[in-house]
Amino acid sequence: MSLQGKRIVVGLGGGIAAFKAVELVRELMRRGAEVRVVMTDAARRFVGPITFAGLTGKPPVTDLWAEDYAGEVHVELGEWADAVVIAPATMNLMARAANGHADDVVLATLACAKGQVFFAPAMHSRMWSHPAMQRNAEALTRSGAVLLGPVIGPLASGEIGLGRMMEPVEIADGVETHLAHAKDLEGVRLLISAGPTHEDLDPVRFIGNRSSGRMGYAIAAQALRRGAEVTIVSGPVHIPPPSGAEVVQVWSARQMHEAIMSRFDAFDVVVMAAAVADYRPHRRAGQKIKKGENLQIELVRNPDILADLGAKRAQRPAVLVGFALETENLEQAAREKLVKKAADLIVANEAGAGLGGDTNRAVLVEAGSSTPLPQMSKRALADQILDRIRVLLHQAAHRQGREAERDAPN
Ligand code: C5P
Numbered sequence: 001m002s003l004q005g006k007r008i009v010v011g012l013g014g015g016i017a018a019f020k021a022v023e024l025v026r027e028l029m030r031r032g033a034e035v036r037v038v039m040t041d042a043a044r045r046f047v048g049p050i051t052f053a054g055l056t057g058k059p060p061v062t063d064l065w066a067e068d069y070a071g072e073v074h075v076e077l078g079e080w081a082d083a084v085v086i087a088p089a090t091m092n093l094m095a096r097a098a099n100g101h102a103d104d105v106v107l108a109t110l111a112c113a114k115g116q117v118f119f120a121p122a123m124h125s126r127m128w129s130h131p132a133m134q135r136n137a138e139a140l141t142r143s144g145a146v147l148l149g150p151v152i153g154p155l156a157s158g159e160i161g162l163g164r165m166m167e168p169v170e171i172a173d174g175v176e177t178h179l180a181h182a183k184d185l186e187g188v189r190l191l192i193s194a195g196p197t198h199e200d201l202d203p204v205r206f207i208g209n210r211s212s213g214r215m216g217y218a219i220a221a222q223a224l225r226r227g228a229e230v231t232i233v234s235g236p237v238h239i240p241p242p243s244g245a246e247v248v249q250v251w252s253a254r255q256m257h258e259a260i261m262s263r264f265d266a267f268d269v270v271v272m273a274a275a276v277a278d279y280r281p282h283r284r285a286g287q288k289i290k291k292g293e294n295l296q297i298e299l300v301r302n303p304d305i306l307a308d309l310g311a312k313r314a315q316r317p318a319v320l321v322g323f324a325l326e327t328e329n330l331e332q333a334a335r336e337k338l339v340k341k342a343a344d345l346i347v348a349n350e351a352g353a354g355l356g357g358d359t360n361r362a363v364l365v366e367a368g369s370s371t372p373l374p375q376m377s378k379r380a381l382a383d384q385i386l387d388r389i390r391v392l393l394h395q396a397a398h399r400q401g402r403e404a405e406r407d408a409p410n
Contacts, residue, residue: 004032013093014042017122024168078112088122098136125161186227193274195235202285213237216273253302310342
């Protein structure tokens with residue numbers, strides 16, 4: 001674990017947990033980072049700037065108006081930093097950051113940050129669960145920031161709840177992990193399908209499934225963060241897409257098939273995370289079906305998008321990833337799918353482990369290996385999947401290189 005050579009701004013908001021920022025600065029420096037500290041007025045009420053001056057060898061920046069900065073200190077720091085870590089991130093500070101305020105040195109530095117931004121929220125659990133806080137947290141995440149915590153534990157009030165700031169070592173771990181991944185997918189073009197498909201019965205009814213789109217959107221968000229170009233072909237979902245992705249909205253499996261088949265050759269990686277309906281009603285009634293006796297609906301097979309891509313042989317994307325949701329014999333079924341659909345990786349989920357929720361448990365099945373992973377957030381799982389995709393891309397590039405060599409005229 002190392003942050004050797006990384007330049008990190010630690011920004012403090014005014015909360016009790018500010019004293020832990022001292023430990024965070026030390027921890028980041030112990031791992032090799034160069035650290036500068038910026039503080040709000042409120043933060044200075046909790047911990048003295050002199051402590052940070054002693055630790056980092058540089059006085060923290062506490063005032064946008066200080067006369068000893070000739071230029072614009074927030075621009076300079078925003079440019080300098082590989083990462084800006086806000087700890088503690090109070091409800092107020094996060095609300096203001098989410099809305100683009102820039103009237104103190106911490107907010108102005110955030111506004112200018114070129115590197116990855118992290119927030120370590122610290123507040124009472126009722127503040128954390130407040131709808132405004134949740135909206136702001138979501139907006140910050142969507143704009144590319146990473147939230148580290150909060151965690152459940154003793155709060156300043158003496159109660160136990162969700163809102164406690166992560167421990168400094170865990171914050172440093174989170175920063176390190178993210179920076180290690182930073183931009184390792186630069187130049188990779190990724191097409192991902194997400195969400196359910198809806199198969200119309202008539203103008204108002206459809207057959208659908210419980211897929212929320214969260215897993216596919218999490219992969220898209222992490223891939224964007226890691227530098228990839230991302231297009232999402234999305235079925236009907238109720239979550240906002242990550243900023244920076246191109247989004248193609250579709251409704252049915254046939255529309256998804258068309259959207260993907262007409263685009264895939266411009267991409268290096270295709271991930272089929274969508275829960276594509278296997279069947280659709282044979283006929284879509286032109287008018288709302290009237291109530292009557294029991295109704296029989298004839299279903300016909302939809303095209304299998306993943307299998308069609310796999311069958312493209314020479315023109316297929318360099319890496320093809322599918323998902324498998326099973327209620328029994330998970331790994332065996334995934335392995336059969338890997339072969340039948342000619343995919344490079346199948347992410348196998350136990351039914352119930354992930355559908356609709358925020359966490360997931362999966363086994364990553366490839367030709368030569370199976371990797372069972374513990375239950376984790378969809379974001380963490382997305383990174384694990386992307387780590388494998390990166391390896392598969394390297395292998396594909398090697399293979400192509402060897403083939404080109406073999407085919408080249410002597
Ligand atoms: O065969 P099964 O539906 O379990 O396979 C799941 C995988 O195949 C998923 O990656 C899913 O997105 C993809 N799929 C597809 N077209 C279908 C059905 C599934 O691309 N019609």
